[in-house]
Amino acid sequence: xNSNEELYALWIMTVTENSPSAARRAAKxxxxxxxxxxxxxxxxxxxxxxxxxxxxxxxxxxxKELAEKCRxxxxxxxxxxxxxxxxxxxxxxxxPCALFVKGTGVFSQTDVRVAIVGSxxxxxLGRKIASRLAYELSSAGVTxxxxxxxxxxxxxxxxxxxxxKETFAFLGGGADVIYPKQNAELYRxxxxxxxxxxxxxxxxxxxxxxxxxxxxxLSAFSKVVIIVExxxxxxxxxxxxxxxxxxxxVLAVPGPLDSAxxxxxxxxxxxxxxAVTCADDVIxxxxxxxxxxxxIMKRLSSLAEKKEKETDKKTEKxxxxxxxxxxxxxxxxxxxxxxxxxxxxxxxxxxYRLAEKRxxxxxxxxxxxxxxxxxxxFSAITDLEEKELIFEAEAGRYxxx
Numbered sequence: 001x002n003s004n005e006e007l008y009a010l011w012i013m014t015v016t017e018n019s020p021s022a023a024r025r026a027a028k029x030x031x032x033x034x035x036x037x038x039x040x041x042x043x044x045x046x047x048x049x050x051x052x053x054x055x056x057x058x059x060x061x062x063x064k065e066l067a068e069k070c071r072x073x074x075x076x077x078x079x080x081x082x083x084x085x086x087x088x089x090x091x092x093x094x095x096p097c098a099l100f101v102k103g104t105g106v107f108s109q110t111d112v113r114v115a116i117v118g119s120x121x122x123x124x125l126g127r128k129i130a131s132r133l134a135y136e137l138s139s140a141g142v143t144x145x146x147x148x149x150x151x152x153x154x155x156x157x158x159x160x161x162x163x164x165k166e167t168f169a170f171l172g173g174g175a176d177v178i179y180p181k182q183n184a185e186l187y188r189x190x191x192x193x194x195x196x197x198x199x200x201x202x203x204x205x206x207x208x209x210x211x212x213x214x215x216x217x218l219s220a221f222s223k224v225v226i227i228v229e230x231x232x233x234x235x236x237x238x239x240x241x242x243x244x245x246x247x248x249x250v251l252a253v254p255g256p257l258d259s260a261x262x263x264x265x266x267x268x269x270x271x272x273x274x275a276v277t278c279a280d281d282v283i284x285x286x287x288x289x290x291x292x293x294x295x296i297m298k299r300l301s302s303l304a305e306k307k308e309k310e311t312d313k314k315t316e317k318x319x320x321x322x323x324x325x326x327x328x329x330x331x332x333x334x335x336x337x338x339x340x341x342x343x344x345x346x347x348x349x350x351x352y353r354l355a356e357k358r359x360x361x362x363x364x365x366x367x368x369x370x371x372x373x374x375x376x377x378f379s380a381i382t383d384l385e386e387k388e389l390i391f392e393a394e395a396g397r398y399x400x401x
Contacts, residue, residue, distance in 0.1 A: 008033035009079035011063035096199035103195025118152025118228035134159025136279035173206035219243035230264030
């Protein structure tokens with residue numbers, strides 16, 4: 001630990017382990033962990049007697065043991081009084097006593113953070129929209145945050161990682177607890193290009209009531225919350241409620257009228273939330289609200305952009321994929337490829353064979369090599385990854401499995 005403030009914050013959490021609301025109230029009331037630790041009984045006159053008694057235990061042994069555990073796990077402790085804790089979080093009615101952060105990312109008061117959240121039962125279209133929004137917003141200098149749940153959250157984190165940018169995941173368990181288990185690889189990538197964040201003690205199991213608490217932090221850390229897909233009673237709608245109470249704008253992606261996971265987002269739009277159809281909408285909204293003067297970066301190569309303009313005047317361009325397939329691999333590889341690629345579209349096959357030829361590729365390299373638009377390349381990579389034919393070997397670069 002690098003300060004007594006961090007140690008005192010851990011002390012608060014150890015003496016109130018069975019009463020986290022007491023820890024949050026102490027944080028809000030006293031302002032610094034040191035003041036809580038040095039407080040006498042009379043300083044806790046507004047607390048219940050049995051709660052005030054918890055803070056009379058000044059033994060730091062358990063806190064020091066917890067500090068050592070965090071050190072071994074590579075977890076940083078951010079006490080509520082830290083400059084790294086956003087002012088909006090400190091102003092919460094129930095601010096976290098401390099945050100546990102595992103990864104390379106560091107919060108800054110000047111960061112432009114946008115939360116992208118949505119249904120765990122997301123559609124293929126919803127996942128692609130979330131990934132593309134995250135990718136393009138990251139390119140523009142926005143830090144994408146989400147909850148690492150399956151569906152939209154996972155897609156948002158991956159979209160940010162396509163660009164090799166930082167992304168932060170707010171968890172419903174300890175910072176060392178991977179949930180869901182199938183996101184173990186995503187957890188690893190996030191800690192290498194951002195961080196996972198939790199207000200719960202290390203090794204704390206995931207509990208259902210943790211998610212509403214987690215959601216209030218997601219919104220408080222954000223300049224804008226974007227809901228991509230949600231049913232009318234989904235957890236993302238709770239995040240939207242938290243955001244509105246905190247004065248954080250909520251934007252929503254419209255969806256088909258007959259889609260269950262679009263009922264929530266369509267209702268938000270009906271109730272007055274701005275609609276999002278592309279990353280430019282978000283950038284324009286941020287500029288109008290905060291004057292941040294962000295600039296979306298074009299993700300098309302000059303050749304791809306020309307090709308896209310040409311095809312606006314024509315029909316689809318299957319000849320492009322056919323041309324890419326005129327360079328087949330060797331006989332043995334070809335036999336395996338025919339078996340593995342039989343269910344793929346022509347363009348997905350071309351992207352797959354690009355990986356065979358080069359060993360690895362990025363989204364932009366697919367655009368340039370196949371004269372493709374960003375949307376084509378992005379969709380192909382997403383589909384190949386979901387079909388477990390490729391994987392992200394490093395930030396933004398993909399290889400065959």
